[in-house]
Amino acid sequence: MAYVDKNETFQQAIRSHPLLSLAALLTIVFLICRFILESFKVDSLAQRHVLITGCDSGFGNLLARQLDSRGIPVIAGCFTEKGAAGLSALTSSRLKTLQLNVTDSASIKKAVEFVTAEVGQRGLWGLVNNAGISSPIGPIDWLKLEDFTKILDVNLLGVIDVTLHFLPLLKKAKGRVVNIASIFGRLALAGGGYCPSKYGVEAFSDCLRKDMQPFGIKVSIIEPGFFQTAVTSSKIHEGDLKRLWDRLPQDVKDSYGTTFLQEYSDAQRLSLRLLCSSDLSKVTNCMEHGLTACYPRSRYGAGWDAKLLWIPLSYLPSFMADFVFNVLLPLPKSH
Template structure:
């Protein structure tokens, strides 16, 4: 009898294991199928992209143009707009746009209304952004924070709020470009602050407007080789920040601190930055063409296997990691 009970117990345990495994496998297959479904008639849908002079925005516009979308590209400079028009087809149109300027945004909205007509705007990709200045928080002045927040935070919010009626008209999508540094605050300045804000704004917006059939997606790229991660401007800004410090603050860090800090930045950027920008633009494209887009897209191996897992760790783990990596000030405790 004991032997029979033992066999019965083992059989029941195996049944639970097989049942759970089958459920997980079925869930994965359904998710993959659902994730592969795409919308129809993309050639009738309009997408507005900001920050198209270079980098992710420029590449995305060319990618969407080849896909058949009616692309409306917001460029900061006339040169950027002209270069993009020469590299794309007749259905891509450009407009000069400064996301820090309310009048410029409103002009872009009026221009877009005329372009899309009754169809509305299927997608708004808030890609425009800046990273500098970055550095130790104590080195910053309030205008250093503002210069980044005006583009990355207030620019995203103002663009979205102004274009929202056109997006509601098409029951479309808002795609906001955040960053893995919107999950893990790894350095001072306005960049991490702004990207945390983009994450929060996107979550709030998604929950507020899903009743209207609008999807809000967040792109969280890791480190990629763009103008944002270019070493020359990063080092130039670090020197500017250092030069504006008082003699007392400089003395507290020590004469060699700046050189050590720059060396670490070079090491990190050279070791981590990925040159394949398509990993990011493919996520943006999926957010626009998928019938069931994801809420968040992590782009890059460093995002998937380092930054995102690190964001779920206790804060002390990140603190210790940064203490190991970053140089120690001369007058530290």
């Protein structure tokens, strides 16, 4: 048998398909150029104020501490006094906190007054819309309208209201908006208001990016996968599932079967344990890049599951995504 030089065979294949070699070359050039461009940082960051919502815990809390350690002046919006006090104890005197309820326009107006006094004529460099909730999540016929509006008020309408109030200050600084969506702004994994709210954040951010481009404002969307935060707390989700189940009419319970609640809770708990990352910096580093890079990305996928599973899955036919979700979650008794 004649010896076949695999390297020579590969080279012959490339020569016989010039379009492949051209595509490979262009890809390499693109990646190198993007790496170089994304390494350029905005100057005078010590004079550029950033407002972050939802700083009581999770991504917002870590980002506030991270930016403060870089010498960037942060105004941290916290929902509770306890959250504000806890953050202040971990940061420098440069960081300012304020109580902010993103579902209350009066609270947002007070925040605008506070921020205006802090930034002066420079305007606001960065707005990070991070505040968000996820529960209740569950089968759609377990839910009521108020279950959807509870989440939409925070995750979508809150983002819109805060952004609209702060746009005049952002225009002054030709600043940045960083909106925290989710990988489930691309794929709908479970019923409830969370996925619709994140789809909405994606659409609002895309419109905002195009409309604000003439004014020098750049808009970035962060699409995290699963991370260990209050949003993915299995204890909270299981408590809400039990509450939803207990209020269901008996005929709906019968259609799902007596073991469905436990099976659903177990599957959800297992999925979160397998997928959730404890390294929140994978997300906050994307957020920081969106605020400090001269050429930020329009979208950042954060987390191994987002990049290797959910984003590729979002481009495949829907029946493939349905199959994956059916593997992760149980089916009703009467399916």
